[in-house]
Amino acid sequence: MDPRTSAQDVMRCDLCETAVVKMHCDTCLVNLCTNCVGKHFSADLSKPHTIVDFKDRKSTPLYPECKFHNKQQCTMYCNQCGTSVCTKCLASDQHLGHKLSEILQVLDEKKEKILKEQTELNEIIYPTYQDIASDVQNRMSQLEKEYGDLSTAITKHGEDWHREIDKLVKKLKAEVDEMKNTQLQILQKHLDEINKTMADIKDEIDSIDVIEDCNNISKLFSITTNVDRYRNLPQKILPSLPKFGPGRINEELGKIFGTLSPSSLTLDKHGYSIKTTQKSPEAGSSPPVKQLLDEPETVVTIHTKYGKLYEVACLSDEEIWTSGNDKTMKLYSINQGSLLKSITTKSGNRPWDIAVTKSGDLVYTDNNDRTLNIVKNEKIEEVIRLQNWKPRNICSTSSGDLLVIMVSIDNIQIKVVRYSGSTEKQTIQFDDQGKPLYSSGGYFKYITENKNLDICVSDSEAKAVVVVNQAGKLRFRYTGHTSAPKNQSFCPRGITTDSQSHILTADYNNECVHIIDQDGQFLRYIDCGLSIPCGLCIDTNDNLFVAQFRKQKVKKIKYLQ
Incomplete structure (x- = not known):
């Protein structure tokens, strides 16, 4: 067995190739037996050979x-x-x-x-x-x-055209048949008249043949012929055929049928983002790093007129939209606390959730009517009407899309659907193993998009915040923190994110707000005397707005330096 190539044999000396290795030269990286150490030294006296036990090889720095x-x-x-x-x-x-x-x-x-x-x-x-x-x-x-x-x-449109063309061809051919039959009837009548005249002429010819051998002078004088009448020949009927003038087939037909706009591939100047909490000081577009305050503070409290307050959405740093247990959506001044505007839902149902689009329009979901609606210039336009699903909570993304949580009619299946206008672009429902990402029952599930484009859903029934990336792949689940203020089970409701990619979610049972980082690590609680927090939103200065369910008040809270 060759000791140099067999993996079953012990290590052998690189010089003699027979003895078992005991030593190692860290300078030359050579394995040696005890007897060959001297030979190795004398072979090259120009180097300061460092001989160590074989087990300590590579321990000497190779300068x-x-x-x-x-x-x-x-x-x-x-x-x-x-x-x-x-x-x-x-x-x-x-x-x-x-x-x-x-x-x-x-x-x-x-x-x-x-x-x-x-x-x-x-x-x-x-x-x-x-x-x-x-x-x-x-x-x-x-x-x-x-x-x-x-x-x-395109195929369906072509089939529609074929049906219309077939109908047109059938109509024209019917008109041709009708014209043909009319002219044939006229010609047949004319032919019948000619045939009758011909019979009359034949009778006269036969009668003349009979008298040819007749010697009865009186009878001959009594016979008269109709030659003069027959010399007046009948009129000639010349049928005039209709002419088919086919429409010209050219490039205009394509324009009439329909055209395709050119396709394109564009490069998003923002590109993809690295999933890290580290902020690069060289990145000019990166937001400034803000630290959490040791003690968050309430800046202002806005009193609303709802029996129960559910949602809050920032229109600007001065105005917020709110919704509750009636059919109105109310716009309040943050600093003055005054009511600026009220919008009544189109159906008269209470809005299930509200959000503000990138362009500043109010959108709301109508669970009972199964519609998603947008308010433009105080006029309500229906964007989407669902058949087998009911829209629940909603958020507007940085790209201008809308993310909608939907529940099936039987309240079992839950999915997140991305819309661009009224066009469905993406559906998020299952993980890589085909298991549902979200728990059955969609009564208390809120949604938001993080700055790194993650999609965050607070799933109250599952007692978890479920975070997937932009492609819909599960990143993590946050299930609360052990030191909850009231030591109750985690019950997430409203959810939002800030400029630092923090995820904030209202804890209904513990009457506080959890702050976690973009990777799901708990950072701290916000308490500030909150009473049953429900909806959340963040303004452009990272101020937090909390809708309190039973107190019908919105609190503006400063929690970042």
């Missing part, structure tokens, strides 16, 4: 050789020149006054940096690329569906 001084090892590092230096380099004037470090210290720092970068690649960048790949695959699947729908629409 780099100096580029300028032969057979000199570099034990120092010049930070200014960015190069390793030996003792002879230090004795020269080349690095005079430069800041020097021990090369082993530089090595440790380099290793630490590489390990950090490896961790970033493994835990942040690679998963981000996985999410991007999943997003692209979802876009491709959606593209396949939408192009299929487009082809189906």
Whole structure:
């Protein structure tokens, strides 16, 4: 058995290739038996061989050789020149006054940096690329569906045209048959008259043949013929055929039938974002880092006129929309607390949830009417009407899309649907194993989009905040924190996010607000004497607004420096 290639044999000396390895030269990286140590030393006296036990191999630093001084090892590092230096380099004037470090210290720092970068690649960048790949695959699947729908629409339009053309052809052919039959009837009548005349003429000819041998003079004088009448020949009837003038088939037909707008691929200037809480100081578009206040404080309290207050949505830093247990949606001044405007739902039902779009329009869902509606210039327009699903909670995204939580008619299935206008773009319902992401029953589920484009749903029935990425892939579930103020079970209701990508959710049972980071780590509670918090929203200055269910009051709370 060859000791150099067999994995079943013990390690052998690199010199004699027979004896068992006992020692190792860390300088030359050679395995040695005890008898060959001396031979290895004498083979190259120019090097300072470092012989260690085989089990301690690679424990001796292998210093780099100096580029300028032969057979000199570099034990120092010049930070200014960015190069390793030996003792002879230090004795020269080349690095005079430069800041020097021990090369082993530089090595440790380099290793630490590489390990950090490896961790970033493994835990942040690679998963981000996985999410991007999943997003692209979802876009491709959606593209396949939408192009299929487009082809189906064109086929259907073509079938409609074929039906209309067939009807037109049938109508024209019927008109041709009617014209033909009319003219044939006229010609047939004319032919019948000619045939009768011909019979009369034949009778006269036969009568003349009879008298040819007649000697009765009186009878001959009594016979008269109708030759004069027959000399007047009948009129000639010439039928005039209709002419078919086919419409010209050219490029105009395509315009009449319908045209396709050009397709395009655009690059989002914002691109994808790395899933990390670290803020890059060099990134000009990154929001400034804000720290959590030790003691959050109530800035103002707005009194509403609802019996029960459910939702709040920021229109601006001065105005908020609210909704409760009646059919009106009310706009309040934040600083003055005065009612500015009231909008009544189109159906007379209470709005299930409200949100403000990127363009500043109010949108609301009508659970009983199964519609999603938008208010423009105080006029309500129906955007979506559902058949087998009921719309519940809603949020507007940074791209201008709407995310809607829907529940099936039997209140069992739950899904999140992304709309661009009235067009369905994405459905989020199951995880990678095909299991539902959200619990059955959609009474208390709120939704928001984080700054990193994650989609966050507070699922009260599941006692969890469920966070998926933009592609709909599950990132984490937050199920509360052990030190809850009232020591009750976690019951999330309203949910919102701030400029720091913090996720804030109202805890109905513990009468507080949980703050977690974008990766689901608990940061702190906001209490401020809250009473049954329900809906939440954040203004552009990261002030938190909390709708209190029974007190019918909205609290504006400052919690970031």
